[in-house]
Structure formats: C-alpha cells, structure tokens
Amino acid sequence: MKFAALLALTLSSSAFASDYDLVIRNGRLLDGAGNPWVAGDLAIKNGRIAAIGRVQGLGKREIEAAGRYVAPGxxxxxxxxxxxxxxxxxxxxxxxxxxxxxxxxxxxxxxxxxxxxxxxxxxxxxxxxxxxxxxxxxxxxxxxxxxxxxxxxxxxxxxxxxxxxxxxxxxxxxxxxxxxxxxxxxxxxxxxxxxxxxxxxxxxxxxxxxxxxxxxxxxxxxxxxxxxxxxxxxxxxxxxxxxxxxxxxxxxxxxxxxxxxxxxxxxxxxxxxxxxxxxAGTGLSVTVPSWVFADGRDKGMERLRDPAVRERIKREVASGSLPGWSNLVEASGGWGRVLLGNPQSSEYERFRGKSMVEIGAALGKDPADTAWDIVLAALPKRATGLYFMxxxxxxxxxxxxxxxxxxxxxxxxxxxxxxxxxxxxxxxxxxxxxxxxxxxxxxxxxxxxxxxxxxxxxxxxxxxGLVDRGVLREGLRADLVIFDMARIDDTPSYEKHAVAPQGIDYVLVNGKVTLENGAYTGAKAGRVLRHACN
Missing domain, CATH: 3.20.20.140 (Metal-dependent hydrolases)
Structure with a gap:
C-alpha cells in the first residue's frame, strides 16, 4: 500500500472490545506549547484527550497519522x-x-x-x-x-x-x-x-x-x-x-x-x-471622512449625494487624515491601490478586483466619485474594497x-x-x-x-482563559488538527479567494471528527464558550 493511502486509512475496531472512542496512531505530536514534536499516539474518550504516548488500548475508530502533525485545534x-x-x-x-x-x-x-x-x-x-x-x-x-x-x-x-x-x-x-x-x-x-x-x-x-x-x-x-x-x-x-x-x-x-x-x-x-x-479589507464608505456621518448614517449617505459635499471631501482625502478620521486612501498610496471587493450591485459587478483608478477611467469618472457612487449603489448593503496598505x-x-x-x-x-x-x-x-x-x-x-x-x-x-483546550494534555478537550506540512498550502488568492487550502486532513472538535480528508462530516460538536463573571 502506498504511503499516501496508508495515511488516509481509517481502521474500524468495532469487532473488538475498545478502550477509547478514537485513537490517532503514529503522529508527530506538537503539544502547542512551543516544544518540538514527539512521535506517538493520542487517544480520545468522552470528548477529552485520554492518553498520549504509546497507546496500547484500542479505539472504536483509529486514524493512521504517520508522517503528519497532530496539534491542538x-x-x-x-x-x-x-x-x-x-x-x-x-x-x-x-x-x-x-x-x-x-x-x-x-x-x-x-x-x-x-x-x-x-x-x-x-x-x-x-x-x-x-x-x-x-x-x-x-x-x-x-x-x-x-x-x-x-x-x-x-x-x-x-x-x-x-x-x-x-x-x-x-x-x-x-x-x-x-x-x-x-x-x-x-x-x-x-x-x-x-x-x-x-x-x-x-x-x-x-x-x-x-x-x-x-x-x-x-x-x-x-x-x-x-x-x-x-x-x-x-x-x-x-x-x-x-x-x-x-x-x-x-x-x-x-x-x-x-x-x-x-x-x-x-x-x-x-x-x-x-x-x-x-x-486590508473593509467597506468603501470608510473613504468618507467621519464628519459626514455626524448626524447618523442615513443623513451621511444623503450628504454623499451632494456635489458640493463631494468637492469638499475630495480635497480632504487629497490633503491627508483629519482629526477623528483615518484616511485609508492616503495610507494605501492612492486610489490606484484601493480595489473593488464586493460591489453588492449588478451595475458594478464587472469591475470586481479593479482599482478605483481603473474603474474611473473606464467610466470617465474621478476615482473618488467612482468609489462613492459604488457605495450609494449598494445601499442598503455595504460595498467593500481591498486596501493594499x-x-x-x-x-x-x-x-x-x-x-x-x-x-x-x-x-x-x-x-x-x-x-x-x-x-x-x-x-x-x-x-x-x-x-x-x-x-x-x-x-x-x-x-x-x-x-x-x-x-x-x-x-x-x-x-x-480557555484552560481546558489549546495544548495536547490528558484531560483537556480534544480539539485537534492533523495536517501535512509537505502539502500545506494557502491556495486562496486575491484573484480567487473562495477556494479551500491544502494539507489540513482532519479536524476534531470536542473529540468528534468534524473534517475528514478535507471534507466536512456534518458533526456539530462545538460549544458556546462563556467568560465567567463572578
């Protein structure tokens, strides 16, 4: 059997008496505390890490993790x-x-x-x-x-x-x-x-x-x-x-x-x-100085339609930050480094990923007017941009x-x-x-x-203060990830962001296998974590 196939193999031990709900075998265990990895097994019972090291008992299910890292989630x-x-x-x-x-x-x-x-x-x-x-x-x-x-x-x-x-x-x-x-x-x-x-x-x-x-x-x-x-x-x-x-x-x-x-x-x-x-990524409306919204968002959007207000805020954007307002256009190095993310309107859909300068040139508009017209066209939704700052x-x-x-x-x-x-x-x-x-x-x-x-x-x-998770230690919650450093890759990009990364093979949440071979299993073992206020 090839190594890659061996890695993905999941063994069933249901015919035998089991000591654990699940055992991960032969992984490179990274404890999460900054220590080097050690070779070993990890057993889970009732949602918690039950044993670490060389686990002799059987699991109802076993996952072979040879060559992969096992770490806290x-x-x-x-x-x-x-x-x-x-x-x-x-x-x-x-x-x-x-x-x-x-x-x-x-x-x-x-x-x-x-x-x-x-x-x-x-x-x-x-x-x-x-x-x-x-x-x-x-x-x-x-x-x-x-x-x-x-x-x-x-x-x-x-x-x-x-x-x-x-x-x-x-x-x-x-x-x-x-x-x-x-x-x-x-x-x-x-x-x-x-x-x-x-x-x-x-x-x-x-x-x-x-x-x-x-x-x-x-x-x-x-x-x-x-x-x-x-x-x-x-x-x-x-x-x-x-x-x-x-x-x-x-x-x-x-x-x-x-x-x-x-x-x-x-x-x-x-x-x-x-x-x-x-x-960075945020709404395009952040390119509008804060004073415009001093009487609330609705009044601010009304002001943004006013040509006289536009001329004033164009000057302010060009001059730098104002008290109480962070100028992300200046911070990015100009409108040419502010790209359209999600326009939230069909009118500007074809311009996704283009800068305000590029869109303005195509439409015969000033880049500032371009950005603010996109903001208004999206209402009541929020048009977004990418700011290369x-x-x-x-x-x-x-x-x-x-x-x-x-x-x-x-x-x-x-x-x-x-x-x-x-x-x-x-x-x-x-x-x-x-x-x-x-x-x-x-x-x-x-x-x-x-x-x-x-x-x-x-x-x-x-x-x-999450004392029951975050490290590999007996008794703690079994939030775990199994990954392959040889294959790990951040495949999402600015041009094509909605794609899955590579190399994350298994994810366990409170002991339940929730991602298997990169695919969601349907498990919903997550919990609401509440901060104690005594």
Missing part, C-alpha cells in the same frame, strides 16, 4: 461569525483552515445584551461545528442608548451604557470591543471608553480594539488603547495589528512593537492578533513577536465557495492559518513550526 482570535452561525453553523471554511474555536464580536453581536443568554442557547440548540466565544461591542451599547450620531453622552446615558455592558458581561461575553475608524464609534472619546471598560474590568474582561488609527497616527492609537486598559483596569487586545501607512513602511511597525513591549514591561496586559496579508517586512516583524496571535477578521461563510457572500472577498476568509504554516514557516522560515503552532493554540487559549 487552531483558535481564531478575530472572527466575524456572530450573525452567520445562527443561520448556518457549519463554519466549513474555518474547519478547512484547522480552526476549532472562534472569538467574535469586533463588529458586535446580533442581539442586545439582555438577549445574549437566549442567543447562546439557540446556537447550542441548533448546533455549531466550532467552539464560539464573543465580545460585546461598546458602540452597540452607545447606539442603543443615544443613536448613531455624534455627541457626548449625558451621565444618565453613560450609566445606561454601563448597565448594558454589565448585563452582557454577566451573560458570558469576554469583554468589550471598539472599531474606532467607523462612525459612530469614531465619536466615542477616550474618557467615555474608559468608563465602559471599567465595567468589563470588574469581570476580568478585555478591551479589544480596532484602533482609532492604524496608519499615520498608529503610535498615538496604541497609546490610547494602553491608557484605556490602564485606567479601565482591563486586559487589552489590539485587533489585526498592522502598520498600514505606505510612507512609513519598514519604520512604523518597529516603533509600534516597541511601544507595546514597553507597555507590557510596565505591567499592562496587552497583546495583539494579526492576519498574514498585505491588504501593508508591507511584507512589517508583517514579518509583527509575526515574530511572542505576544502576537492569529485572527482572520473574517466570518464563517454561509455558502461555501461562493464569491457573493456579504463579507470582503479576501483570501483571509479561507487561507489565514494555512498561510502562516505554508508561507512564514515552510517557504520563508520567519517562524519555526513549533512557535507558529503555539501562536495559534496555547497562546490564544491562555490569553482568553
């Missing part, structure tokens, strides 16, 4: 699946990346704080294929109390926001989030966020943030996040750490890393996650830091392989975790295999 530290999983709990694109646990909530939860217990129960009742934990968005609390416009909350309104977050924390969220480049989050001040963070801090929670600026004012944004953590008494997680500013590629990221390291040396519990790509040197610098973990900034998909999902059509949706292994371990040698796996397993588990 990967943990996605910046997931966007909170509103997807209630509709489709399969999360196949996550499983195909080796992901067994997702931490969601940057963009909020689909329900209000008081409805979270039911939301969690419904997810468990319907079934989910991965473990799911979430934060609660501080801007959602603000919007529920005072709408989506600018302005400072009164003391009564601020207390109502605190109360909302307190309810969310007691329901089991891991902390609060912000996404401070998007209105109305843009209008929240540092002092307001400190007061809200204090509520999460009472429960040992997080302040997790898409910072106010990831470009020219990156260092100031880090300082704000540190201040909120220090004054609010919370742990700080920086979402998708990047130095997204073409004029300072190669210089800004080392300074950002030093700023975070200095905060950690002072005792601030701060860390960051990241995705291993040079393009980062440099590989900076990606590598961030990856090398011991305190960075990995997050996709992407949801589970509803329809596998479709490019018409409402998310940004970015390769991170299907390829993030295999890319770390294929590109930064195998091809470039930026990380050792052991450290790359640590960043995706034990470190995020420790960070989030």
């Amino acid at each position: 990967f943990i996605d530290m910046m997931d966007q699946s909170g509103d997807v999983l209630p509709e489709n709990g399969d999360a196949v694109n996550k499983l195909q990346m080796g992901v067994t646990t997702v931490i969601s909530g940057e963009s909020g939860t689909p329900v209000k704080a008081a409805e979270l217990p039911k939301y969690f129960r419904d997810l468990e009742r319907k079934g989910i294929a991965v473990n799911f934990g979430t934060y609660y968005n501080a801007t959602d609390a603000r919007e529920h109390v005072m709408g989506d416009g600018a302005g400072a909350p009164s003391q009564v309104q601020l207390q109502a926001m605190r109360d909302e977050i307190d309810v969310a924390m007691k329901a089991g969220v891991f902390g609060i989030t912000t996404a401070l480049i998007y209105p109305p989050a843009t209008f929240q001040t540092t002092d307001e966020l400190v007061e809200l963070a204090k509520v999460a801090g009472r429960c040992g929670g997080f302040y997790a943030t898409h910072m106010r600026d990831e470009s020219a004012d990156l260092l100031r944004a880090i300082d704000e996040a540190v201040a909120i953590g220090e004054r609010g008494g919370v742990k700080v997680e920086i979402f998708h750490l990047k130095a997204a500013y073409a004029p300072q590629w190669g210089r800004l990221m080392p300074e950002a890393v030093q700023r975070i390291a200095q905060a950690r040396a002072r005792g601030i519990d701060i860390a960051a996650d990241m995705y291993p790509y040079t393009a 980062m440099d590989e040197r900076d990606v590598e610098t961030a990856l090398r830091q011991s305190w960075t973990s990995i997050g996709t900034d992407a949801p589970a998909v509803i329809h596998l392989g479709s490019r018409d999902e409402p998310t940004v059509p970015h390769p991170r949706v299907y390829g993030t975790f295999p890319r770390v292994l294929a590109e930064y371990v195998k091809r470039r040698g930026v990380l050792s295999l052991e450290d790359a796996v640590r960043k995706m397993t034990s470190w995020p588990a420790s960070r989030m």
